[in-house]
Amino acid sequence: MRNALLSLLLGLSVVTALDNGLAVTPQMGWNTWNHFGCSIDEDLILSAANAMIQNDLPKYGYNYVNMDDCWQGTRNASGAPQPDPTKFPNGIKAVADQIHAMGLKFGLYSDAGTMTCGGHFGSLGFEEIDAQTYAEWGVDYLKYDNCYNQGLSGTPKISYDRYNNMSVALNNTGRPILYSMCNWGEDGPWNFATTIANSWRISGDVYDNYNRYDVRCPCDSMIDCKLAGFHCAMTRIIDFAAPVGQKAGPGHWNDLDMLEVGNGGMSYDEYVTHFSMWALLKSPLILGNDVTNMTNETLSIITNDAIIAVSQDAAGSPATRQWKRAVSQGGDLQLWSGSLVNYQFIIALLNTSPTNQTVDVDFEDVFIDQGAAYQSGTFTLYDLWQKDGQGNWGKEVGTYTAKIPSVHIGSHQVKIWKATLPSGSSKRNVADL
Incomplete structure (x- = not known):
């Protein structure tokens, strides 16, 4: 009885420490850094x-306005942070x-070091x-960076302790503040940050390529990895994310970094890939473009509600890479593929090569994880980057069996498809697998 009571009390203390009720689905919003930097x-x-x-971005889920580095002025006599009085009078x-x-x-930015990356x-x-x-x-949101950390890294425990100090401090305020760790994947945060943060960066900084x-x-x-660095191209970060999806779930997400959609360095198809894969992998969808000056093309990508629905699906299950096959011309x-709620699934085919493929x-x-009944089954497919006759993303493109x-x-x-059982089909259960 004593051991059971102790276990219960320990369990309750853990829930209190980590469950701030935020980021039940991956957070969405906008951040200043990718486009504006310190300006x-x-x-x-x-x-x-x-x-x-x-x-109308809040209608799609974008509700955080996040100010990154370079807002700071000086600390006052009591040590409290103060903003730059010229920038923020x-x-x-x-x-x-x-x-x-x-x-x-x-949202606001700070750093788990003596100085921020901007000094x-x-x-x-x-x-x-x-x-x-x-x-x-x-x-409502803190992005917490990793520059000038005084060597307090090198093992998961050292990084955990440094980042947990802010986690505890945020919880002690009594205000729900989403905690977004930005330690670039150093020391494998997917193994330790799940109990202290709502999201954690998995790699060096993305750039618009x-x-x-x-x-x-x-x-x-x-x-x-011993040097996460920066200037990580978009598809490289997808590769980095492939093995760690198993560590994410409601309230705690792998962060592939902020979106570059609309900043001009990639083509339409490349930005579609960028937005789609961030959504499928359950990365936070934090816009990094100039939202005051967007093209219709950019707006159409970031408001694809069928793709956003995959990101925000209640199951909170990141897609898994089932195979990766080299193409002779390169790439x-x-x-x-991945699971959604209500016996629905997501399928993505990605071509990083310089040539068209069939x-x-x-x-x-x-359906490697679902078993034989699904592998030989029949599904109705919806192409999430085609619009139907009513102008809605997610056009039904047919019913397919086995492939x-x-x-x-x-x-x-x-190419992104949602797969559902055909209308009138009975849902399969574990005994069918």
Whole structure:
């Protein structure tokens, strides 16, 4: 009885520490860094928030307005953080209040080091006073970076302790603040951050490029990577994410970094891949473009509600890569699949090669985890990047048994299907597998 009571009490303490009720599905919003860097001020933040409202982005789930690095001024006499008075003459709380009045949420940035990556003051050693100040300002989201960490890394335990200090401090404020760790995959955060953070970065910084190798992103895999770096092309991060999806779920997500859609470095097809795979892998969908100046093409990508529904699916199950096959001309073909609620599934075929490809998509591969009845089964497919006769994303494209034959896919394209049991079919149970 004593051991059972102790286990119960320990279980309750763990739930209190990690379950802040946030990011039940991957968080969505916008962040300043990818497009604006340090060139931020009060007017920019409020203009972006207004643009989100004008473009109906909250309707699709984008509700966080996140201010990244370079908002800082100095610390006051008591050690509390203060904003740059030129950039934010009315203070951070005034900005947060205006964003809240729009029905949106406000996010801020700091660093688990002595300085931020932009050279401003960090929060290492100031976690309690910083967290309390953020709560008083009305902050709803904290992105917490990894620069100038004083060598406090190298093992999961060392990184855990440093990042847990802020997790505890945020929880102690009593205000629900989404905690987004940004330690670049160092020390394998997917193994330790699940109990202290709502999301954690898995790699070095993304940049607006499809597949270029850059020596500043040197690792072939993030498993035991010793230098995460930056300038990581989009498809490289997809490769990094492939093995760690098993670690994510409701309330705690692998973060593939902010979206580059609309920043100009990739083609339409490449941005479709970028947005689709981030959604399928359950990465937070944090826009990184200038939302005050978007093309119709960019807006059409980021408001594809069929793809967003996959991201926000209640099952919280990231897609799994079932195979990756090299193409002789370079690049590869990849097959991904995953489960959604209500006996629905997602299938993705990705072509990173420079040439068009034709391939059969066998259900034996798609439903490797569901068993023989599914592998030989019949499913109705909806193409999530085609519109139906009413203009809705997710056109029904037919019913298929055992495979999707002779799929034609262009260079740098992705095809995304939702698969459902045909109307009138009885749902299969475990005994069928």
